Amino acid sequence: MSRLSGRIRVISRALPRLALKPLRRSPAQMRRILIAHNLLLGDTLLLTPLIAKLRAQYPDAHIALTCPKPIVPLYAGRPFGVEALPFDPRDLATVLGVLRSGPYDLGIVAGDNRHSWLALAANCRWIVAHEHDVPAWKNWPVNAAIPYPATPAAWADLATELVPGPAPRRYRPDDWPAPSHAALPDVALLERPYVVLHPGASTTVKRWPVARWRELAQFVAARGYTPVWSGGPGEDKLIRTIDPDPAHPNLAGKLGLGELWHLFAGARAVVCPDTGVAHLARLIGVPAVALFGPGNASIHGAGEYWRDVPFTPVTIADMPCRDEPFIFRRKVEWVRRCDRNDRTCVAWRGDHADCMDRLSVAAVSGALHNVLVEVQ
Numbered sequence: 001m002s003r004l005s006g007r008i009r010v011i012s013r014a015l016p017r018l019a020l021k022p023l024r025r026s027p028a029q030m031r032r033i034l035i036a037h038n039l040l041l042g043d044t045l046l047l048t049p050l051i052a053k054l055r056a057q058y059p060d061a062h063i064a065l066t067c068p069k070p071i072v073p074l075y076a077g078r079p080f081g082v083e084a085l086p087f088d089p090r091d092l093a094t095v096l097g098v099l100r101s102g103p104y105d106l107g108i109v110a111g112d113n114r115h116s117w118l119a120l121a122a123n124c125r126w127i128v129a130h131e132h133d134v135p136a137w138k139n140w141p142v143n144a145a146i147p148y149p150a151t152p153a154a155w156a157d158l159a160t161e162l163v164p165g166p167a168p169r170r171y172r173p174d175d176w177p178a179p180s181h182a183a184l185p186d187v188a189l190l191e192r193p194y195v196v197l198h199p200g201a202s203t204t205v206k207r208w209p210v211a212r213w214r215e216l217a218q219f220v221a222a223r224g225y226t227p228v229w230s231g232g233p234g235e236d237k238l239i240r241t242i243d244p245d246p247a248h249p250n251l252a253g254k255l256g257l258g259e260l261w262h263l264f265a266g267a268r269a270v271v272c273p274d275t276g277v278a279h280l281a282r283l284i285g286v287p288a289v290a291l292f293g294p295g296n297a298s299i300h301g302a303g304e305y306w307r308d309v310p311f312t313p314v315t316i317a318d319m320p321c322r323d324e325p326f327i328f329r330r331k332v333e334w335v336r337r338c339d340r341n342d343r344t345c346v347a348w349r350g351d352h353a354d355c356m357d358r359l360s361v362a363a364v365s366g367a368l369h370n371v372l373v374e375v376q
Contacts, residue, residue, distance in 0.1 A: 006089035013099055014121040024143055026126050027105040030058045035065045036119040037110040041276030044071055045283060046156040047110055049305040052168035053160045055080040066098055073258050077177025098122055108162050111328045113138035128162050132330050152334045154303025170308045173285030181258035186249040194226040196264060198272035200235040204342045205294050205353045206273040212361050213242045219365045269371045274300060282309050287371040293355035294338035312367045316358045321346050
């Protein structure tokens with residue numbers, strides 16, 4: 001099924017209910033709640049404090065979260081009692097599964113407000129989202145539009161402002177049950193203490209130069225740890241280019257998220273760009289060193305909720321071209337980030353961005369050294 005077909009099914013079911021919007025009222029009781037979105041791994045995991053706050057506010061409510069299919073296994077243990085509903089607008093079965101899962105007393109839309117139509121189609125009686133998404137039609141089903149705060153905050157923390165009440169308590173790793181997993185490959189090579197290096201990212205603009213990953217692997221090995229490489233599908237060749245040493249396991253493309261969880265859980269530390277696996281490391285509680293180039297470490301860093309989890313950002317605080325004041329297409333005055341790609345980057349260096357070039361091996365290895373000293 002095409003993405004357009006999925007949207008047509010959602011809109012056709014939502015439109016008749018849109019006519020009743022003037023009659024809808026905020027429910028007195030919240031028995032069933034839906035969080036509607038179609039975010040990637042990192043942004044999905046950044047919704048954790050929102051889920052935690054909902055559970056604290058409504059301890060007996062059924063809370064459901066739409067979730068891209070590859071991410072669903074992470075929620076098998078139902079952290080905070082949430083049910084993950086697989087959703088892919090190109091997959092008819094998942095679209096119908098969400099639409100038939102209602103009714104809900106409350107629908108919360110995270111990120112892109114186009115999913116307010118999904119919440120309405122799933123029969124959410126009251127829909128809350130952040131205001132000022134564009135174009136305007138995305139906001140039509142929304143009943144309560146919440147402004148972004150006037151002062152800087154981590155996005156994970158400000159997402160909790162979609163729900164009234166006190167902030168959730170800080171995260172503890174035992175809040176999230178570990179997912180099931182198959183046996184890890186190259187187990188014999190993991191018997192020594194190891195550090196996971198994950199060079200891949202969702203965009204090439206976030207990639208650190210290949211030669212620097214090689215230097216970092218040498219730094220790890222010189223300190224008695226095994227460098228273990230992880231990566232997504234198609235990144236095996238990238239890692240073989242960085243480090244062909246067979247004594248350093250290359251697990252790129254070999255692990256599902258359950259296996260990646262357990263690989264991270266056994267590591268002394270994880271080093272990766274500002275991408276989804278950095279947020280996965282926070283859930284597990286493994287010390288993470290995250291490389292922030294175009295991303296803003298204050299917006300997508302630990303924030304308040306993950307403040308007790310070991311997480312070290314390496315970044316250039318005042319990168320001149322990190323100048324776009326937009327987050328989820330909303331202009332927010334205090335936001336400074338970059339969402340350009342390798343074609344539109346204003347400081348592209350042939351195979352990497354200038355913001356990543358400015359992150360030296362000394363800075364990253366120094367941050368990793370400090371982490372390893374703390375975990376010894």
